[in-house]
Amino acid sequence: MTDLRSGLGEAVSAAFASIGLPAEWGRVAASDRPDLADFQCNGAMAAGKAGKGNPRQIAQQAADRLIGHPLVAGVEVAGPGFINLRVSQAALTERMNRLAADARSGASRVKAPRRVIVDYGGPNVAKEMHVGHLRASIIGEAVKRLFRFRGDEVKGDAHFGDWGFQMGLLIVACGDEDSEISALIESADPDPAGEAILDRVSLADLDRLYPAAAAKAKTDDTYRDRARRATAELQAGKPGYQLLWRHFARVTREALARDFHALGIDFDLWRGESDVDPLIEPMVGDLADKHLLIDDAGARIVRVAKNDDRRGVPPLLVVSSEGSAMYGTTDLATILDRKELFDPELALYVVDQRQADHFETVFRAAYLAGYAAPGSLEHIGFGTMNGPDGKPFKTRTGGVLKLRDLIDMVTEKARERLHAADLGAELPAEEFEATALKVGVATLKFADLINFRGTSYVFDLDRFSSFEGKTGPYLLYQAVRVKSLLRKAAEGGASGGQIRIAEPAERDLALALDDFDRVLIEAYERRAPNLVADHAYRLAQIFSRFYAGCPVLAAPNEATRASRLAIAKLTLDQLELALDLLGIATPERM
Ligand code: ARG
Numbered sequence: 001m002t003d004l005r006s007g008l009g010e011a012v013s014a015a016f017a018s019i020g021l022p023a024e025w026g027r028v029a030a031s032d033r034p035d036l037a038d039f040q041c042n043g044a045m046a047a048g049k050a051g052k053g054n055p056r057q058i059a060q061q062a063a064d065r066l067i068g069h070p071l072v073a074g075v076e077v078a079g080p081g082f083i084n085l086r087v088s089q090a091a092l093t094e095r096m097n098r099l100a101a102d103a104r105s106g107a108s109r110v111k112a113p114r115r116v117i118v119d120y121g122g123p124n125v126a127k128e129m130h131v132g133h134l135r136a137s138i139i140g141e142a143v144k145r146l147f148r149f150r151g152d153e154v155k156g157d158a159h160f161g162d163w164g165f166q167m168g169l170l171i172v173a174c175g176d177e178d179s180e181i182s183a184l185i186e187s188a189d190p191d192p193a194g195e196a197i198l199d200r201v202s203l204a205d206l207d208r209l210y211p212a213a214a215a216k217a218k219t220d221d222t223y224r225d226r227a228r229r230a231t232a233e234l235q236a237g238k239p240g241y242q243l244l245w246r247h248f249a250r251v252t253r254e255a256l257a258r259d260f261h262a263l264g265i266d267f268d269l270w271r272g273e274s275d276v277d278p279l280i281e282p283m284v285g286d287l288a289d290k291h292l293l294i295d296d297a298g299a300r301i302v303r304v305a306k307n308d309d310r311r312g313v314p315p316l317l318v319v320s321s322e323g324s325a326m327y328g329t330t331d332l333a334t335i336l337d338r339k340e341l342f343d344p345e346l347a348l349y350v351v352d353q354r355q356a357d358h359f360e361t362v363f364r365a366a367y368l369a370g371y372a373a374p375g376s377l378e379h380i381g382f383g384t385m386n387g388p389d390g391k392p393f394k395t396r397t398g399g400v401l402k403l404r405d406l407i408d409m410v411t412e413k414a415r416e417r418l419h420a421a422d423l424g425a426e427l428p429a430e431e432f433e434a435t436a437l438k439v440g441v442a443t444l445k446f447a448d449l450i451n452f453r454g455t456s457y458v459f460d461l462d463r464f465s466s467f468e469g470k471t472g473p474y475l476l477y478q479a480v481r482v483k484s485l486l487r488k489a490a491e492g493g494a495s496g497g498q499i500r501i502a503e504p505a506e507r508d509l510a511l512a513l514d515d516f517d518r519v520l521i522e523a524y525e526r527r528a529p530n531l532v533a534d535h536a537y538r539l540a541q542i543f544s545r546f547y548a549g550c551p552v553l554a555a556p557n558e559a560t561r562a563s564r565l566a567i568a569k570l571t572l573d574q575l576e577l578a579l580d581l582l583g584i585a586t587p588e589r590m
């Protein structure tokens with residue numbers, strides 16, 4: 001099912017071809033002057049530049065051939081040679097009836113689906129989350145949903161940071177605090193029945209122990225050495241340490257998964273950095289065999305710089321001078337692990353822009369070693385979410401960004417806003433709570449996703465939680481308004497029917513609905529969920545104008561009412577779909 005823009009593009013291309021000009025000049029875009037036209041083609045200017053003649057004359061010749069085309073109600077040449085097009089009412093009407101019958105709201109699928117990994121979120125055991133993790137989770141979830149919806153086979157992986165010095169710190173801190181745990185984990189052959197005592201260690205304990213241990217290791221060399229040794233022993237497989245470490249990972253992961261889920265973020269995989277540990281030794285051997293590994297003052301590195309680099313690209317540090325595997329080593333091994341598991345054709349790393357150099361280095365090393373096809377690894381970077389002070393955002397409770405605090409904060413604000421707007425008062429308490437959570441999540445996510453991901457922005461809870469303006473709550477409110485309209489109609493026995501596009505406000509809405517597929521394709525190609533967010537906002541606004549100008553339940557006759565109800569339903573479906581692609585759920589009522 002092609003959209004009107006593509007249909008018109010084909011018509012104009014055919015017109016260009018018939019006057020002996022390349023068909024690609026027939027491309028059509030939304031009009032810059034919606035007051036004058038629906039679409040425009042600028043190809044005649046390109047033809048003029050290429051010396052094919054006078055642009056206005058070329059445009060006129062093409063325009064003459066478009067008169068009478070079933071999609072075209074009007075065609076005019078304007079300015080230096082723009083071809084301005086107005087779509088026929090019949091074409092709009094037919095297109096809307098097709099959209100209404102389509103469960104995908106007009107969205108096409110990719111022609112050649114790929115296996116795609118989206119690496120996002122990247123939370124760590126014990127180490128604090130920061131806004132980088134939050135944005136990675138929000139943007140990554142949207143990218144994952146968009147790719148999946150367009151037809152790729154997608155797996156989202158949290159790439160759980162469960163391996164490293166922080167684990168050694170926690171092992172030491174736990175053992176120091178609890179002599180029974182210490183006895184268990186130091187035993188050469190720990191009794192599996194004794195494992196139950198590990199349940200004493202809660203997430204709150206980890207949150208308390210880790211910062212203290214990390215601080216102590218900074219000033220106390222003996223302590224730091226103990227933690228280093230513990231890390232090494234854990235990685236060498238010491239049974240008691242492995243038991244405790246598994247407990248840390250499980251406790252953290254369960255809590256994180258629960259909080260992420262409340263935010264509408266669900267990972268398909270929680271592969272940990274630890275999962276690739278067994279791959280590292282053979283990988284180092286393989287890199288050496290391939291003569292990629294170089295000794296550098298006791299460390300072993302892979303040089304990835306190229307002669308034509310505009311800026312220096314650091315080498316990949318594979319084994320440090322102390323003999324440990326590094327962050328990049330794990331990432332390289334993860335590429336091998338994923339190849340084994342899923343053989344992805346594309347891997348998207350939705351990670352803070354500040355890690356751009358890291359990924360450039362890892363990707364180059366992977367290509368050099370033949371671990372991934374050139375171009376199949378992509379870093380999807382993003383800027384920072386800042387607080388009102390211009391520094392990376394923190395929750396009220398201070399330094400550490402706890403997902404739970406954040407969820408509570410936006411939900412509390414949503415409750416306040418709902419009460420102030422006199423919304424949800426008659427909902428049962430449980431439904432009100434669920435709605436407040438949805439409004440809160442929409443506040444947070446839409447504020448993030450409306451910006452191009454590369455842009456940093458200030459998180460202004462007051463502005464973002466308003467039911468007015470370019471906000472998540474505004475969009476949910478509009479969607480809920482349509483839902484209630486449809487419910488009311490159903491109660492009165494009215495239902496949707498054939499769509500007929502007639503009024504200007506109906507035309508505008510139809511053109512916006514028609515544009516959905518283009519938006520999704522562009523968002524997909526540019527990995528830019530903000531385009532979907534923009535579309536949702538535009539749709540809601542245009543619907544608002546339609547609703548104000550075109551009575552639905554009080555339509556002048558039954559056919560018009562049925563048509564408008566169907567338009568409303570179509571708009572709701574597309575809006576809800578767009579929001580869902582952003583990871584935002586819409587309540588039934590407010
Ligand atoms: N855990 C990492 C951090 O906290 C982020 C992981 C991102 N993904 C990756 N494949 N390196 O910075």
